[in-house]
Amino acid sequence: MFLSYLKIAWKVLMRRKFFTFINLFGVSFTLMILLVVMAMFDHVVGPNTPAKRVNRMLFVNIIRHQRVDNHGWMNMPASIHFVDDYVRKMKTPEKVGITTAVSNATAFTKSKLLALDMAYTDGNFWQLMDFDFLGGRAFTGAEVQQAQHVCVLNEATARDYFGTTDVVGRTIEIDLKRYRVAGVVRNVSAAHVYAYADVWVPYTLSAQYFKDNRIEGEFMVVLLAPSVAAVPAVREEYRQLMRRVEIPNPKEVKALFSYADPITESFSRALLNHQDQTLDDDNIEAFYLIVSGLALLFMLLPALNLVNLNMTRILERSGEIGVRKAFGAAGSDLVSQFLVENVVLALVGGLLGLGLAAGALALVNEAHPIAYAHFELSWGVFAWGMLLTLVFGLMSGVYPAWKMSRLNPVAALRGGGEQK
Amino acid sequence: MTSAPPVLRLTNIEKIYQTKTIETVALNSVNLTVNRGEFVSIMGPSGCGKSTLLSLMGLLDEPTSGTIEVDGRAVTSYSDKELAGLRNLKIGFVFQSYHLINDLSVVDNVELPLLYRRGMGSKERRQRAIAALDKVGLSARTGHFPSQLSGGQRQRVAIARALAGGPEIILADEPTGNLDSVMGEEIIELLLELNREQGVTIVMVTHDLQQALKTQRVVRFFDGSQVG
Numbered sequence: 001m002f003l004s005y006l007k008i009a010w011k012v013l014m015r016r017k018f019f020t021f022i023n024l025f026g027v028s029f030t031l032m033i034l035l036v037v038m039a040m041f042d043h044v045v046g047p048n049t050p051a052k053r054v055n056r057m058l059f060v061n062i063i064r065h066q067r068v069d070n071h072g073w074m075n076m077p078a079s080i081h082f083v084d085d086y087v088r089k090m091k092t093p094e095k096v097g098i099t100t101a102v103s104n105a106t107a108f109t110k111s112k113l114l115a116l117d118m119a120y121t122d123g124n125f126w127q128l129m130d131f132d133f134l135g136g137r138a139f140t141g142a143e144v145q146q147a148q149h150v151c152v153l154n155e156a157t158a159r160d161y162f163g164t165t166d167v168v169g170r171t172i173e174i175d176l177k178r179y180r181v182a183g184v185v186r187n188v189s190a191a192h193v194y195a196y197a198d199v200w201v202p203y204t205l206s207a208q209y210f211k212d213n214r215i216e217g218e219f220m221v222v223l224l225a226p227s228v229a230a231v232p233a234v235r236e237e238y239r240q241l242m243r244r245v246e247i248p249n250p251k252e253v254k255a256l257f258s259y260a261d262p263i264t265e266s267f268s269r270a271l272l273n274h275q276d277q278t279l280d281d282d283n284i285e286a287f288y289l290i291v292s293g294l295a296l297l298f299m300l301l302p303a304l305n306l307v308n309l310n311m312t313r314i315l316e317r318s319g320e321i322g323v324r325k326a327f328g329a330a331g332s333d334l335v336s337q338f339l340v341e342n343v344v345l346a347l348v349g350g351l352l353g354l355g356l357a358a359g360a361l362a363l364v365n366e367a368h369p370i371a372y373a374h375f376e377l378s379w380g381v382f383a384w385g386m387l388l389t390l391v392f393g394l395m396s397g398v399y400p401a402w403k404m405s406r407l408n409p410v411a412a413l414r415g416g417g418e419q420k
Numbered sequence: 421m422t423s424a425p426p427v428l429r430l431t432n433i434e435k436i437y438q439t440k441t442i443e444t445v446a447l448n449s450v451n452l453t454v455n456r457g458e459f460v461s462i463m464g465p466s467g468c469g470k471s472t473l474l475s476l477m478g479l480l481d482e483p484t485s486g487t488i489e490v491d492g493r494a495v496t497s498y499s500d501k502e503l504a505g506l507r508n509l510k511i512g513f514v515f516q517s518y519h520l521i522n523d524l525s526v527v528d529n530v531e532l533p534l535l536y537r538r539g540m541g542s543k544e545r546r547q548r549a550i551a552a553l554d555k556v557g558l559s560a561r562t563g564h565f566p567s568q569l570s571g572g573q574r575q576r577v578a579i580a581r582a583l584a585g586g587p588e589i590i591l592a593d594e595p596t597g598n599l600d601s602v603m604g605e606e607i608i609e610l611l612l613e614l615n616r617e618q619g620v621t622i623v624m625v626t627h628d629l630q631q632a633l634k635t636q637r638v639v640r641f642f643d644g645s646q647v648g
Contacts, residue, residue: 323519409480
């Protein structure tokens with residue numbers, strides 16, 4: 001029976017070429033947009049180099065200071081005092097690493113000025129992240145403690161400055177300071193905010209590196225849980241830790257709030273939390289709800305268009321429906337048949353959409369909107385795409401199929417669309 | 421010894437079509453019994469309720485009042501699914517305008533009733549469809565499409581489709597209405613042969629008295645009532 005449905009589905013598609021084109025265009029274009037967005041999302045939050053173990057990582061972006069007398073909020077990254085005295089004493093993480101947001105730096109070659117993005121990190125950072133080293137190694141914890149002038153360069157900077165990536169042991173001058181190159185890594189996408197830079201140097205060389213008792217500083221913390229299952233425990237320990245943090249300036253700051261979040265939650269908290277919100281809700285459910293809602297809404301318009309086209313198609317096929325009913329098709333048989341037809345159409349559209357999305361991503365990659373970002377369709381995105389296609393096929397097929405199954409067979413055989 | 425129940429029995433059937441303003445009585449107090457192996461013709465002027473009667477006999481529509489029995493069982497309380505199953509097992513239809521599916525080949529069209537037969541494999545379906553086509557003399561046309569056939573051949577395919585499921589009764593609604601006299605005659609002869617040699621029960625709506633007189637019984641209708 002399924003084969004017969006497929007045969008009919010294919011014949012119907014071929015018979016009404018314009019209708020099929022409109023259908024396929026609607027499905028494939030919508031899916032192309034969704035897949036491109038999903039590929040970009042996957043690029044940012046997925047287990048990609050160097051954050052291959054991202055599902056074991058928790059990120060601390062900021063510490064929120066609630067000021068006294070309703071003087072508002074101050075959001076700042078953590079100080080080294082906070083990291084040393086609190087975070088590094090945590091029991092549950094396998095590793096604690098720190099890094100900074102990139103800052104501007106400048107290097108000169110004989111012929112040009114290089115505008116570089118520089119990040120300050122510790123030794124653990126290199127053990128948390130899985131960079132692809134083209135040569136050399138990361139700087140070590142000991143080198144960081146000794147504030148040695150060492151650095152790791154990305155491939156592009158090595159080429160721009162030295163003309164080659166084989167530069168381990170050579171010296172680069174950045175912002176009038178000289179650094180020995182310890183290693184060279186493959187370029188990291190600027191979309192990976194926790195890992196991206198052109199140059200990485202020990203945090204002990206940062207001009208912002210003060211050893212006082214301030215909580216606010218410039219460091220983002222990355223915690224690596226020993227396993228995926230242990231992530232909630234690490235998160236909880238950080239939550240408990242925040243309750244013990246001593247406020248150094250209680251006359252100015254009433255309370256401190258900070259959370260260790262998985263990557264997606266770190267975005268959802270930043271995007272959806274209101275300024276006056278002190279609840280430790282990461283809003284991840286709301287985030288997924290909004291994202292799913294937007295995706296559904298985006299699919300709804302072409303789906304409604306398809307519903308409309310399908311309804312016309314049903315009236316044109318009323319004779320066939322009447323015959324099928326006369327010869328023993330129950331309403332459920334007709335619903336199945338029409339859904340199969342529509343899902344087949346949607347799957348063809350989905351495959352076209354995947355092709356279009358691959359093409360669109362190639363164009364995006366060509367345009368380099370984000371430094372070193374290379375968006376691609378992973379198997380995960382492909383699977384999501386197929387799932388979306390299925391949802392799309394069902395969304396646009398269920399109502400017409402139900403209407404079809406309700407056609408009065410006598411009226412249908414006369415070519416009318418009277419409902420039972 | 422009890423005799424087998426009639427294939428179809430209609431008792432006090434009334435069918436009224438109601439709109440907001442008009443009430444139309446299509447059938448009024450119809451009592452009709454069709455016995456196994458019979459070939460019954462239903463005659464009457466246009467609009468007298470012949471086709472409505474055939475729809476009710478074919479369980480495609482419900483009477484406003486009265487009882488329909490198939491093989492001695494009243495179907496009044498049957499669900500949509502049960503009625504569909506009963507149609508599939510017991511009834512074959514032949515329509516005036518053939519109602520073949522143009523996108524399907526001849527053999528696929530004939531297989532259609534068997535698609536809804538639970539548990540029947542594709543091989544058996546194909547064998548039965550070819551056997552039905554053989555009975556109507558079209559076994560050489562299995563791969564053709566309806567558009568490649570003449571009117572008479574299309575109606576033969578439609579008869580093969582009605583036969584494929586091995587129904588107890590075939591309901592034919594003006595099966596020669598769209599055919600010229602020669603082809604019409606061929607179709608009537610085919611139906612007579614099926615009835616005579618294979619014992620298929622047939623109820624046929626027709627305008628043609630000559631054709632009707634060849635059948636075993638003629639039932640006449642006028643203005644929704646049985647008049648003879």
